[in-house]
Amino acid sequence: MPGQSVTDESVERQGQENLVDDYHDGQAGQEKPQRHGAEIDQGAAIDGSQWRADQVGEQLGHVETAGQAAGHSGIFHVYLVGYIVRDCRRSVKPFRDPLPAPAEPLPARGCGRLFWRRTVTAAQVYCTMLAAGGKMQQPDFTQLKKKVVVKIAISSFVIQFLALYSSEIFNGLYNVQLNALGLSLVERLPHFFKPTIMGVFLAAYLFQLTVMFVTLRPMFQYLQTGERYGQARVAAIKLPWRLMLIQSGSWILGVTAYYILMQWQPESGLPYPISLSLKLAVGFVGTMYNCIVANIHLLPIKRAMRIVDIRPGEYDRFTRNKNLLVVFASALLIGTHFIYFGWFVISSAGASLTMLPGLIAWIAYFMLVSLGLMFISRYEYHQQLAFLKQHISRLLDASVNTREDKVQLLYFDEVGEFAALFNRFMDKFHGLLTGMTGSALLLSNSVQDLSTTTKEVTSTSNMQAAAVKEVVSTMEDSNQITQSIGRTITEVTRIAIKTKEHVEDGTGLVQDTSQKMSEIRKKNTDTISGIRLLTDKIRAIWDIVDIINTIVEQTRIIAFNAALEASTAGEAGRNFQIVAGEIKRLADSTSQSTAEIQARITEIQKAANSLIIVSEEGTERIRQGHELSEQLHAVFSSILDSADISASSSENIEFSIRQQASAFEQILVTMKEISRGIDNLVLTQQQTAQTAEALAGMAVSLKGQAAQFAVGAGEAEATHEKH
Incomplete structure (x- = not known):
């Protein structure tokens, strides 16, 4: 562009x-x-x-x-x-x-x-x-099947042909009878390519090819129609053992039939046991080549099958023991030919050192054949590892890490078993993340409830503080009134004539005082009820803190399990182990915060209990003040009834007023202490609200960390359905 x-x-x-x-x-x-x-x-x-x-x-x-x-x-x-x-x-x-x-x-x-x-x-x-005509080319699985069939047929023919005729050429070059006849290399060519051996080879090859394609038919049928998935999964497992059985049987029958036709006197003069062991060794090496190459050709079909688990009975013994079989085939090939070399040297009267370079060349050839077998075996193994690495790398990408994505298996061996276990681990890991997300959500909801409760308690405490301040103000006014009454009583003692008028005024003041005391008593009772309600709400906070502690313990257990699972995964689980450590650290921090909340709640409860005790004492004193007001009212009534005894009564009234003033002062001091206690309670509730906000932030962080590994879970469609 x-x-x-x-x-x-x-x-x-x-x-x-x-x-x-x-x-x-x-x-x-x-x-x-x-x-x-x-x-x-x-x-x-x-x-x-x-x-x-x-x-x-x-x-x-x-x-x-x-x-x-x-x-x-x-x-x-x-x-x-x-x-x-x-x-x-x-x-x-x-x-x-x-x-x-x-x-x-x-x-x-x-x-x-x-x-x-x-x-x-x-x-x-x-x-x-x-x-292009409104169409795009679809994947042609028929062409894929044809390509695989042709590759298997050609590779099988080439491998078996080379195995057979390399053995025939070797036997023809190092032949006791032909050496005795003094035949040259050109004269020995007819002995290398006998029509009988060629016919037996073609018949065995066609039979072997038929068995191979019959064995692999479920794979081809699944590729075309999607049917017989279960048989297609295990078809490749049966192939190597059937090929070994066919190859061994073909070589035994072919060699035996040839010796019978030659009346146990073959042209090579080679004894039957040595000839059979040579053919079996060469045939076994060819079979190993054929099995490994066929498995390599079948890789595209296995990828299309998208196998992600190992079912009962799916145990690939050939792939699991392939390295041992390769070593055994190589040792058998070289060992049998060494035995043949020994027999040839012993049986050849004309053997000399001039044949030594040729023998060394053949030994080198057989060693190269063995190394080639080891190479393609390692190549197949590395192809499997590269495929596994590609899938795991793709799954580790957060943008595609979903619960439905799986690591695909190519073989039911140790690597395939690891891939299947990895898929199971990923399923459990996603389940763990789902549970962690739910716990974080529960923690967030609990913190929100705690924050709401704290706000309500703070609002109630503010209302109580305002009410207490109003009571204090009223009591200060009452104290001033009481002092004024005292001065009035002094004047009553000095001016007896105006006693009645002053007593009437005093009666009105006493009635007002009694009414005020009733109001103060009611408000103080309401204050005590509010403080007790506050204490009940503080107890409710304990339940929320217990829920948070329970969630923290669950989070620790989850983090421990995640760390344990990650440690079993080895290097691939390092990142998950780091995340588990971070989750555990977050749970410890949350536990410390809840412990601090518990300490603060304990302090609040102590302050509230002290406040209740003081308030009850204030209530008692208010009751006493109210009783004194009633007594004062009775005294003033007596003064109104008998003005003559006003002088003596004024002294008693003065004494009562002094007691009332003292009680008012004590109540005033108590109410000021209650006001300061409520102010401290409001401050504590504000600190609790800040702690709740910090817990809410931790819960959001926990959900975010869990979401980083569970992104896309449940959004992708399933990539495989068990048949």
């Missing part, structure tokens, strides 16, 4: 490749949904993708119109949307013919740059599809 950087071009090119690859995968999935182990409702997928494709169609109207005209808009919608919303996460083969770039880039219209480039790339691929 003109004016585009190298990075942008690579992104666009990768997007083109992924879109076409997704289209091929999707078409194969529509034709053979059982092959991938999932039943897909294609109509629902098209309808569910229609809206977003229509939005893209507003920006690419000409592409949408062309797609509808070609009758492929539904398919285009599915794969266009599927391409846009997923990450380019699979390695694909490069395009043979690059798509043409548009004349000029279209505006993004609020979309991200990468989203727009993917949309434009999808339109380019779709236009190319329309230019």
Whole structure:
């Protein structure tokens, strides 16, 4: 695209490749949904993708119109949307013919740059599809089957032919009878390629090929129709042992039949046991070559089967013991030919040192054959490891790490067993993350409840503080009134004539005082009830703290289990072990915070209990003050009834007023202490609210860390269904 950087071009090119690859995968999935182990409702997928494709169609109207005209808009919608919303996460083969770039880039219209480039790339691929007649080439599994069959047939023929005739040439060159006749190399050629041996070889080869394809028929049938999945999984396991049995039987029958036809006097003069051991050794090496090469040719089919587990009875003894069999075959090949060399030297009267270079050359040849067998065995093993590494690397990518993604198996050996265990571990790990996320959500909800309760307690405490301050203000006024009454009583003692008038005034004041005392008593009772309600709510906080501690203990157990599982995974679980450590550290921090909350709650309860005790004492004093007010009212009534004794009564009244003033002062001091206690309670509740907010932040952080490893869980469709 003109004016585009190298990075942008690579992104666009990768997007083109992924879109076409997704289209091929999707078409194969529509034709053979059982092959991938999932039943897909294609109509629902098209309808569910229609809206977003229509939005893209507003920006690419000409592409949408062309797609509808070609009758492929539904398919285009599915794969266009599927391409846009997923990450380019699979390695694909490069395009043979690059798509043409548009004349000029279209505006993004609020979309991200990468989203727009993917949309434009999808339109380019779709236009190319329309230019090709509205069709894209589907994966042709019939061609894949033919290629595999041809490769197996050719490789099997070449391997067996080379094994047989390398042995025949060796026996012809180092032949006791032919040496005795003094035949040259040209004269010995007819002995190398006997028609009888060639006929027996072709018959054995055709029989072996028939058995191979009959054994592998379930794999080919599954590749074409999606049927016989269970037999297809184990077909490759049976192949090596059947080939070994056929090869051994063919060599034994062929050598025995040849010796019988020659009346146990073959032209080579080679004894039957030595000849049979040589043929069996060469045949066993050829069988090992044939089995390993056939397994390599079957790798594309195994990848298409997408095996992700090992079922009971799926035990690949050949692959598990392949290295031992390779060593045994090499040792058998070299050992039997050494025995033959010994017999040849002993039996050849004309043997000399001139034959030594040839013997050394043949020994080197057999060693190269053995090394080649070891090489292809290691090559097959490294192919399996590379495939496993590719899948694990893709799963470790957070953008595609879903519960449905699995590591695929190629063989049911130790590596395949590891892959199956890894898949089981990933399932358990995702379950652990799901539980961790739920615990974090529960912790968040509990913290929210704690925060709400704290706010309510703080609001109630503020109301109580305001009420207490109002009571203190009222009591200060009452104290001033009491002092005024005292001064009035002094004047009553000095001015007896005006006693009645002053007593009437005093009676009114006493009544007011009694009413005020009743109000103070009621308000003090309400204050005590509010403080007790506050104490009950503080007890409720204990329950929330216990829930948090329970969650913390569960989180620690989860973190311990995660660390244990990660340690069993070795190097691959290091990252998970780090995450488990972080989760444990977060749980410890949460435990410390809850301990601090418990300490604060204990202090609050102590302060509340002290406040209740003081308030009850204040109530008692208020009751006493109220009784004194009633007594004062009775005294004033007596004064009104008998003005003559006002002088003596005034002294008693003065004394009572002094007691009342003292009681008021004590009540006033107590109420001020209650006010300070409530202020401290409000401050403590504010600190509790801050702690709750810190716990809420920890819960959000815990959910975020769990979400980093569980991203996309439940969003991807299943890639395999057990048959």
